[in-house]
Amino acid sequence: xxxxxxxxxxxxxxxxxxxxxxxxxxARSTEDPRAHAEHIAPLVAEVLAxxxxxxxxxDAIAVGTGPAPFTGLRVGxxxxxxxxxxxxxxxxxVPSLDAWAxxxxxxxxxxxxxxxxxxxxxxxxxxxxYARDETAPGGLRREGDLAVHRPVVDGAPVPSVGTxxxxxxxAYGEAVPGGTQLQPEHxxxxxxxxxxxxxxxxxxxxxxxxxxxxxxxxxxxxxxxxLPPAPTVTTPKD
Numbered sequence: 001x002x003x004x005x006x007x008x009x010x011x012x013x014x015x016x017x018x019x020x021x022x023x024x025x026x027a028r029s030t031e032d033p034r035a036h037a038e039h040i041a042p043l044v045a046e047v048l049a050x051x052x053x054x055x056x057x058x059d060a061i062a063v064g065t066g067p068a069p070f071t072g073l074r075v076g077x078x079x080x081x082x083x084x085x086x087x088x089x090x091x092x093x094v095p096s097l098d099a100w101a102x103x104x105x106x107x108x109x110x111x112x113x114x115x116x117x118x119x120x121x122x123x124x125x126x127x128x129x130y131a132r133d134e135t136a137p138g139g140l141r142r143e144g145d146l147a148v149h150r151p152v153v154d155g156a157p158v159p160s161v162g163t164x165x166x167x168x169x170x171a172y173g174e175a176v177p178g179g180t181q182l183q184p185e186h187x188x189x190x191x192x193x194x195x196x197x198x199x200x201x202x203x204x205x206x207x208x209x210x211x212x213x214x215x216x217x218x219x220x221x222x223x224x225x226x227l228p229p230a231p232t233v234t235t236p237k238d
Contacts (some may be wrong), residue, residue, distance in 0.1 A: 004057055005192065006044065006083070007184040009064035010076030011096040012118065012163055014039040015181075018047045019188040026050040027185070036075040044079070055087050062191040064096035064184070066206035067118075067126040067146055073207050081203070092191035092201035097162075101130035101140055102186040104161045104176045113143075117164035117172050120148050125164040125171075137193035146206060 007017045014036045017027040026047035030039045048054060063080035066073045077093075084091035100116040111132065118126045126148050133141035151164065151171035160172040161179030169175065191201050 005188040007188040010036040011068035015184040016043040017184040061091040062187040065093040070207040093203040099186040103183040113158040118162040137197040138190040
């Protein structure tokens with residue numbers, strides 16, 4: 001595993017963690033679902049300052065690739081790419097739902113399967129099912145594809161995590177305690193494990209395809225969007 005990894009996710013709120021040799025040394029987050037551009041640079045600066053580091057001390061950057069609404073998701077991706085360009089370190093993409101699942105499985109060793117459901121807005125949800133698999137990089141395996149659809153009120157057969165699991169409790173299985181927040185350090189853990197195993201870690205974003213533009217409601221778009229300039233990250237000087 002690289003020594004120091006900065007992990008970013010803007011699939012719901014804005015979440016930042018600094019991971020060194022697998023351990024979290026600093027983390028910040030905000031639940032504001034719309035002001036990602038205003039929050040991400042200060043949060044990155046804060047975790048670096050707490051650890052006494054600068055962007056040049058990073059060995060890699062891991063970023064959540066969604067699925068999530070387009071506007072918020074592109075802020076995290078643009079910030080990760082800007083930092084990678086400025087520092088020359090690799091940037092690794094991990095689907096955000098994978099990190100939700102990894103957090104749940106790490107928190108409860110008794111769990112063997114977990115269902116992730118996050119809010120896609122307009123009464124739709126992003127979902128994926130996962131199984132614990134110690135032979136897979138990061139210790140989990142996704143069962144099937146990521147999907148977006150209306151909440152299904154028939155109960156999920158496995159414990160659930162994610163923002164939509166709390167919003168629609170009748171539609172999903174028993175909520176995992178503490179499973180309403182993504183922990184960004186799991187992006188770093190998963191990315192490092194997948195890179196070590198030779199698996200791809202693409203920056204391809206997953207965002208909800210606009211029905212009025214593409215004509216396919218509920219489809220997941222995986223084509224990289226044009227990203228705006230990222231916020232500038234500065235660290236306090238002594």
